[in-house]
Amino acid sequence: MRARLLWGAARCLWARQAVGPARRPISYGSTPLEELFTRGGPLRTFLERQVGSETHLRVGGPELAEVAKLLGEKEQELQETEHLLHEETDENDLILEVTAGVGGQEAMLFTSEIFDMYQQYAAFKRWNFETLEYFPSEIGGLRHASASIGGSEAYKHMKFEGGVHRVQRVPKTEKQGRIHTSTMTVAILPQPTEINLVINPKDLRIDTKRASGAGGQHVNTTDSAVRIVHLPTGVVSECQQERSQLKNREMAMKKLRAKLYSMQLEEETSKRYNARKIQIGTRGRSEKIRTYNFPQNRVTDHRINKSLHDLETFMQGDYLLDELVQSLKDYANYESLVEIISKNVYCVL
């Protein structure tokens, strides 16, 4: 019994530490904390021995029991908070959309690099990455693209990437060596499950190049592009990535569902997220969240004022990007907690 309480207390302390604003969670590379406390684990064994020893009971028994009880209660509270922090969509797959912003060809080149960065990040996290559409510019840049990303906690990690990304550097196209500032926009839309979102097939209009004429064996068309319109909202989704029309339709449908779902979520949560620095969904799309400064070899996230150096490594989309994502996750949790606490305080007053 006491052992259980102590174990709870230790976990409680650990969990509290992880929530701080700028602090990073304890040691990621070493043995996970949970493991130390499992039955037969080294720390648990130690604590059990401590509690079990006669001397301890005689000296500080009642106090120890009192403290342990208090910590047990705190643990309970924290578990509830953890539940509050968890979002319905955290486990979902997602649609990534990138769009070039201000800065012409340079913005398009940067958009292409960012899209590649996320593709590599997906590989780093062992997620599945499938390009849904890709509209390049003449000189190898990218106007707009979208991709479907799926895997363990994909949305939980990627949701903080939405917003305006700014680049400062001397563009390849610049002849006089001046530094330009360009932008691109990232949108992250959670992919709904079948239960999350139900679409009535009657609300959809599916356009293909086969719509006129007899169809079937009478015609042989190769244009397999598909365009789906959701009539009640006017939301449009297109795909011409594949030679199979059915495949294009499935991909367009995936994108449409994600768009409709994020609209639905937007409505539900807009009030809740109003005051936060870290915005997700469309509300955060117009906000400048990050600057990639090439002359200074630095990337800065403006929401948490965190800078990382070695831009080239960062753009490879592996551990450096992951580190920043982790910091954002921690800060978002911290913000949610503060919000919950202040609400509770207000209620008490």
Next chain:
Amino acid sequence: MESWGPMLRALLSGPGRRGGTRGWAFRSGQPHLPLAGLSSATELVNHWTGVFEKRGIPEARESSEYIVAHVLGAKTFQSLRPALRTQPLSPQQLQCIQELSSCRLQRMPVQYILGEWDFKGLSLKMAPPVFIPRPETEELVEWVLEEVVQRPRVEGAQDGPLILEVGCGSGAIALSLLSQLPETLALEMKKLLGASLFRWDLEQGPRGGISWHSASQPSFILGQSRVIAVDKGEAAISLTHENAQRLRLQDRIWMVPLDVTLGPKTGPGCGWGTALPGTWWQVALESFTYQWTNVCCVSPSLSTEGSWTHLLPWGPVDLVVSNPPYVFHQDMEQLAPEIRSYEDVAALDGGEEGMDVIAHILALAPQLLKDSGNIFLEVDPRQPELVSRWLQSRPDLDLQLVAVRRDFCGRPRFLHIRRSGP
């Protein structure tokens, strides 16, 4: 001057299918040879789009995009990596684009030019004159898959469905069904048995079974889904065979060259009830030998004389699926040159009301289908009505039109017909 044309053509055209087109391109005097200034993929697409438009070739942009993307190793121009779009092409690539585009100027369908096309998730080899699968048919396959998954399973019967496809063409329907079905079954079996108890047995070969091992039963073969693919065209049979091998599905498909419109006249009572006794896998084993002789030693006489009675040794099938020729004969003249001059007429022309082959399939079905077996057909939008009337005139067949489904363009396109139980 006129007489130079044929001579030049003869000189320029080597042996092979594309020789003639090259000669044609030269004779036409158009600047189709690789131009010095044109080197990137984007520029080439624009150039050939212009040429195709001028010559009145349908889908000018799509055609040139598919050809250029194909030569650069991508399926669509949209999926081509941006770096590849602006990079200069090699002389070999330019030459290849040149040749393929010349074929398009001859109105050859893009699918034949590329030698491959996609159907559902599969890439299939395409070769003239075998019928090119249309996108509508992908929906027919979806419907069949829905039906097979929902099919109530008889207690203790672990066999996957045995499916008969009439007029397999490139094998699109049969192979996409097979590529989807094992997973479905596997999931069901997993639910039933627990994942640890079963594994795929790759060594089952032509019998194509899943074997399942448990402590109490040493070895037990579970039936997988299998398809018997029938076509009267030799080119179709060998293309289906090739596609099956490319997709490693050859162990679960049997190809039989035969014409369902031929064969002995049959009276009632000549069907399955009197056929070979024995379990399906015994029959299947015998059939395998049979199939092998048919496919490997295919002879013209066999392929034209093969009648439907050759199908009896396989046993009654659970399901018949077909995209039979259904174009009304009088519509044949109006088909685009791509279809009329390149695709097998026999795969398109369904006779006066497009019903010729459909009627044969329906008349044969009761002798090949199990009780409560299903038939799925793709038809012309005018045919659901015709088929319904035809079935009413043949109550002896015990067939009922259960449902009509529309294609993605809203045309009544697919029929579900069921054989009444005993």
